Amino acid sequence: MDTAHLEHDIFLLMLNLSQLKAPYRIRELFLEAMNSFWAGVSFRFVPISETSDSELIEVATIRYLFGRISVEGNAQSLTSAERALIRNAVSMLAIVLETSAQAKLLADENLRLDLMVQERTLELEHETQAHQEAKAKILQYADIVGKMQIGLHVYHLEDLDDDRTLRLVAANAAAADITGLPLHEILGKTLDETFPHLRAHGIPQHYARVVRTGCPYNLESLPYGDDHLKPMFFSMKAVPIAGQCVAVLFEDITARKKAEEESNRLFNFSVDMLAIAGFDGMFKQLNPAWQQTFDWTDDELRQVPWIEFVHPDDQQATLAAGEQLRLGEPVTGFENRYRCKDGSYRWISWNSFPLLEDQTIFAVARDITEKRRIEAELRDLNADLERRVSERTAALKAANTELESFAYVVSHDLKAPLRGIGHLAQWLSQDYAAVLDPKGQEMLAMLSGRVKRLDALIDGVLQYSRIGRMHETAVPIDLQALIQEIIDLLAPPDTITIDIVTAFPTIVAEKPRLIQVFQNLLSNAIKFMDKSDGRIWLSCEERGEAWVFHVADNGPGIEPQYHERIFHIFQTLAPRDTYESTGIGLALVKKIVEYYGGTIWVESAPEQGSVFSFTLPKSGV
Amino acid sequence: MKSKRPILLVEDDTVDVLTIKRSLQEIHVTNYVEVAENGEDALRKLRAYTYEHPCLILLDLNMPRMGGIEFLTIIKHDEVFKRIPVVVLTTSSDEQDKIESFNLGVAGYMIKPVDYQQFVEVVKTINLYWTLSEVPNGE
Numbered sequence: 061m062d063t064a065h066l067e068h069d070i071f072l073l074m075l076n077l078s079q080l081k082a083p084y085r086i087r088e089l090f091l092e093a094m095n096s097f098w099a100g101v102s103f104r105f106v107p108i109s110e111t112s113d114s115e116l117i118e119v120a121t122i123r124y125l126f127g128r129i130s131v132e133g134n135a136q137s138l139t140s141a142e143r144a145l146i147r148n149a150v151s152m153l154a155i156v157l158e159t160s161a162q163a164k165l166l167a168d169e170n171l172r173l174d175l176m177v178q179e180r181t182l183e184l185e186h187e188t189q190a191h192q193e194a195k196a197k198i199l200q201y202a203d204i205v206g207k208m209q210i211g212l213h214v215y216h217l218e219d220l221d222d223d224r225t226l227r228l229v230a231a232n233a234a235a236a237d238i239t240g241l242p243l244h245e246i247l248g249k250t251l252d253e254t255f256p257h258l259r260a261h262g263i264p265q266h267y268a269r270v271v272r273t274g275c276p277y278n279l280e281s282l283p284y285g286d287d288h289l290k291p292m293f294f295s296m297k298a299v300p301i302a303g304q305c306v307a308v309l310f311e312d313i314t315a316r317k318k319a320e321e322e323s324n325r326l327f328n329f330s331v332d333m334l335a336i337a338g339f340d341g342m343f344k345q346l347n348p349a350w351q352q353t354f355d356w357t358d359d360e361l362r363q364v365p366w367i368e369f370v371h372p373d374d375q376q377a378t379l380a381a382g383e384q385l386r387l388g389e390p391v392t393g394f395e396n397r398y399r400c401k402d403g404s405y406r407w408i409s410w411n412s413f414p415l416l417e418d419q420t421i422f423a424v425a426r427d428i429t430e431k432r433r434i435e436a437e438l439r440d441l442n443a444d445l446e447r448r449v450s451e452r453t454a455a456l457k458a459a460n461t462e463l464e465s466f467a468y469v470v471s472h473d474l475k476a477p478l479r480g481i482g483h484l485a486q487w488l489s490q491d492y493a494a495v496l497d498p499k500g501q502e503m504l505a506m507l508s509g510r511v512k513r514l515d516a517l518i519d520g521v522l523q524y525s526r527i528g529r530m531h532e533t534a535v536p537i538d539l540q541a542l543i544q545e546i547i548d549l550l551a552p553p554d555t556i557t558i559d560i561v562t563a564f565p566t567i568v569a570e571k572p573r574l575i576q577v578f579q580n581l582l583s584n585a586i587k588f589m590d591k592s593d594g595r596i597w598l599s600c601e602e603r604g605e606a607w608v609f610h611v612a613d614n615g616p617g618i619e620p621q622y623h624e625r626i627f628h629i630f631q632t633l634a635p636r637d638t639y640e641s642t643g644i645g646l647a648l649v650k651k652i653v654e655y656y657g658g659t660i661w662v663e664s665a666p667e668q669g670s671v672f673s674f675t676l677p678k679s680g681v
Numbered sequence: 682m683k684s685k686r687p688i689l690l691v692e693d694d695t696v697d698v699l700t701i702k703r704s705l706q707e708i709h710v711t712n713y714v715e716v717a718e719n720g721e722d723a724l725r726k727l728r729a730y731t732y733e734h735p736c737l738i739l740l741d742l743n744m745p746r747m748g749g750i751e752f753l754t755i756i757k758h759d760e761v762f763k764r765i766p767v768v769v770l771t772t773s774s775d776e777q778d779k780i781e782s783f784n785l786g787v788a789g790y791m792i793k794p795v796d797y798q799q800f801v802e803v804v805k806t807i808n809l810y811w812t813l814s815e816v817p818n819g820e
Contacts, residue, residue, distance in 0.1 A: 468775060472743050475772050479795050480696030486797035487703065508796070515795040 063141050066097060070145060074152040081164060083157055090153050094146070100134035117150055211235035213308045215251060215267060220304065223268035226251040229305065238312050239289060257286050270298045270306045281313065293317045333408075333425040339386050341365040344420065353427050355401035371397035371405050385414040385421050395428065407432045460529055471522045475515060482511035520644030523576065524629065527651045532570035539564035539574070543598060546579050552586045556594035564600050565607065567676065573652050578611075580645040581672050585613040605678050606658065612671040618664040627660070649674070683812050684736035687713040691723040691752065692741040692770070700797065701739065701770075704804040712736070720747025724755065727762060734765055736816055739807075740787075742771040742778055750778070753785045764817050768807055 073093045077086045087105065094103045106112050106128045114130040129150055131138070138146070205212055214230035217223070227250050231243050246254045251264050258264060261284075266277045277298040285291025296310040327334055327347045336345040343362045350361055354369075361369075370378045374396035381391045390413035397405040412423035489496065489504040496504070540563065547558050585596045597612040618626065618633070625631050629647035653660045653674045664670035682688070688705075692698050698716055705714065715735065717723035724747075727734070738756075742749035749769065756762035768789035769782050782790055789807065794800050 468773070472772050475795075476694050476697070476743075479700075479772070479793060480694065482795045483696055483700045483797045483800070487699075512795055 063139075063145065066142070066145055069093075069097065070149045070152075074149070074156060077153070078156045078159065081160055081167070083160055083164070086153070086157055086160055090149075094149065098134075098138070098142070101131060101138065102133050104130045104132060106130045117147060205232045208232065209234050209311075211238040211308075211310045211312075213310070214301065214305050215308065216303065216305045217268055217271045218304075220268075220272055223264040224250060224252055226264055226267055226306070228254065235310075238310070241288065255284070255286065255289075257284060267298055267306045267308070270300050271304055274300045276300070281317065333427070335421075335423045335425065337366065337421045337423065339414075339419040339421070341367060341382065353400075353406065354398060360401075369398050371399065373397075381410075381412075385412055388414055388416050390414065464526075464530065467522055467525050471518050474518050478511055478515055478518070482508055482515075485511065517644065520648065524644060524648050524651060527573070527648070528655050532572055534568050534570050536566050536568050537571055537574055538566045539600070542571075542574060543578055543582075546575060546582055550579070550583055550586060552594075552596075555592050556586055556589055556596060558582070558596045559598065561597050561599040562601065564598075567607065567678075569656070569676070573656075577649050577652050577674070580649045581611045584645055584672075585611060585615060585670075588615050589613065590616045602678075603675070606675040607678060608673060608675050610671055610673045612669065614669040617666045617668045617670055618662060619666055620664075623662050623664065626662070682710055682712050682736060682808060683814070684816055685712060686733055686736040687715045689715045689717065689723060689726065689735035689738045689765075691717045691720065691738060691744070691749065693718045693744045694741070697741070697793065700800055701804065704801045705808070707801055708805050708808055710804075710808050719744040720749065720752030720755075722746075723752055727756070734761070736765075737807075737811055738765055738767045739770050740767050742769060742773055742782075750781050750785070753782065753787065757785050766811070766814075766816060770803075 077089060080086050091103055106116065112130045114132040115135050116128045116130050118128045211234045212232040213228055213235055215226040216229045218225035218227060227248060228246055231247065236242050241254065251267065252259060261282060270277050279296050282294045282296060283291060284294055292312055292314045294310050295313045296308055298306050298308045301307050330347055330349060333349040333353060334347045335343055337343045343366055346358055346361055351357060367375060367378060378396050381394050384391055392411045394410040396408060398408050399405055406427055406429040409426045409428045410423055412421050414421045485504050485507040489501060540560065543560060543564060552558060582596070591614055595614045599610045601608050622633055626633065627646050627650045630643040632643040650660050653676070657677045658675040660674035662670055662672050690698065690701055702714055715726055717726050740749050740753065753767065766788040768791060769787050770791050770793055771778065772793050774792055779790055791803050791807070794803060
């Protein structure tokens with residue numbers, strides 16, 4: 061093989077080998093390739109410690125790398141040029157090996173560095189995440205503290221033994237809202253500086269104790285006000301926190317306290333007795349009204365079961381009511397007697413309702429002793445009144461009966477002798493007709509007439525007195541039929557025609573009275589008729605709530621100035637003899653009509669006949 | 682009158698007695714008229730009749746001692762006397778008297794007229810009626 065080719069091949073080899081990374085591979089391939097270039101010649105690496113008989117090539121730089129290369133076999137065949145090439149190749153190998161070794165180191169170093177970087181990056185990532193989480197948490201807490209409606213002040217106790225060293229290190233927005241003191245004004249100041257009057261309440265001392273002992277402190281209600289802060293009521297809790305600090309949570313309870321006071325006021329000033337009691341039969345809370353009513357003190361009332369104050373007769377019912385309450389049912393309007401301190405009893409009315417969850421009863425009690433007394437008085441008064449009324453009624457009834465029997469007896473006792481006189485007169489006239497001249501007969505006739513008149517008068521007066529005093533039963537009366545009966549009874553002469561012009565209704569009334577009315581009016585019309593073609597018209601109409609009846613005639617008429625007088629009792633327009641009139645008829649009619657709530661009047665004028673009209677209410681008589 | 686037995690007149694007013702007697706005479710009633718001046722007297726006279734009773738009692742209501750209603754009550758509860766027809770002859774037009782009288786079973790109720798002639802008519806009517814109507818035989 062010529063040298064040029066060889067050089068070229070060796071060069072290519074070295075180039076290839078320089079691409080390799082693994083040193084032992086480089087050496088392996090080098091030997092393989094070198095062995096292939098010369099036939100009969102082989103190469104081998106020989107460590108320093110080893111001796112060799114073959115020719116050894118030593119390159120100073122390669123010594124520590126692989127020791128020496130031994131040329132074995134037909135070494136003499138090698139030309140000096142070839143030997144030089146071999147030496148170059150070995151040098152180049154040394155360089156390549158060194159380079160690759162360094163490259164490897166570098167690679168290793170890079171790898172190691174890479175790993176380190178990776179680890180570090182991971183570490184950093186974790187740190188960042190943890191950091192973020194922590195940050196988020198802090199923000200959350202800050203948000204809570206910032207938004208909570210409770211005021212928060214954090215004080216740092218610089219000197220554990222000196223409570224004057226409590227200094228404000230933190231506060232939330234609510235604290236500023238409640239106190240009206242912005243954070244920047246009070247931050248860093250001591251408690252005494254900001255709230256000077258708290259010391260009088262022992263507050264700084266308490267805070268210091270909280271920090272020292274680690275025990276929280278609660279104050280339900282603290283009134284506080286100073287030059288900067290208007291007086292308010294606060295509730296506060298002081299809790300120890302790390303770093304020798306105390307966190308104070310406080311609320312403005314002014315409004316709540318006011319409401320409490322108001323409800324307390326209601327409870328205390330109520331005139332009604334208010335009570336809270338337990339299912340155990342004991343009073344729990346009572347307002348002052350109890351003492352005012354019964355004189356027992358609050359303690360006395362709450363010491364024994366309430367049943368002991370109840371009147372023995374009412375205890376059964378009270379226990380039953382208590383049972384009802386225990387079942388959850390309210391009890392209203394329950395009345396019983398309660399004993400006062402002086403031993404007397406007062407009547408109480410109860411409205412109670414239970415609260416099962418609390419086993420309590422809320423009750424409102426009212427002293428109704430007066431009311432009952434008044435009621436009893438009223439009842440008595442009523443009874444008395446009724447008694448008096450019935451006495452009076454009985455007296456009236458008796459008086460009425462007496463009057464009636466009086467009237468009856470009077471009329472009877474008057475009529476009897478009258479009848480006697482009448483009869484005797486007639487007998488005289490009959491039996492002694494022979495000895496009586498016309499004048500005598502006339503006298504006897506007048507006597508009889510007077511007797512009849514007196515008899516009619518007595519009847520009329522008796523009837524008149526009975527109106528309003530004697531009551532018949534009111535029954536439905538067919539007026540049409542009644543009037544016909546009366547006409548038949550009166551039996552008017554042929555010269556008089558009576559017409560019923562309109563329909564007459566059926567009304568509810570006392571029959572005898574109606575008869576008296578129509579009979580009197582009709583008999584008057586008949587009696588005073590002065591015409592040979594006498595006409596009488598009866599009619600009836602409705603006018604609103606009343607019936608209006610008319611008895612019209614074509615008789616002589618009545619002068620207007622007498623229209624009122626004729627209704628007076630015993631009033632006649634003509635001498636009594638002329639018409640045999642008692643003068644009672646119209647008075648009687650008027651009395652009856654007016655007794656029934658109607659009115660009567662006449663429309664008449666001389667030579668124009670008369671119309672007597674009267675009303676009767678439809679609602680019945 | 683159908684019967685010839687006496688008529689018992691219970692009446693206290695003397696003029697009324699005269700009137701009735703005179704009227705009866707006028708209408709030719711011949712029965713004997715026994716007069717009692719009140720209820721008590723009437724009872725006594727009734728019991729005196731041993732074998733025959735009046736065929737009719739004319740009874741006034743307003744009398745002293747024993748009035749008409751009281752008398753009526755007694756005789757109407759008597760086994761024998763209750764059969765005797767009673768016609769009340771009175772001034773009283775009082776409804777209560779009428780009710781009580783008819784409750785006790787009177788055979789008639791007449792108001793005494795003031796006028797004598799009318800009185801005669803009343804008595805005539807009573808006579809006519811009791812001429813036509815039967816009465817139990819009084820034993």
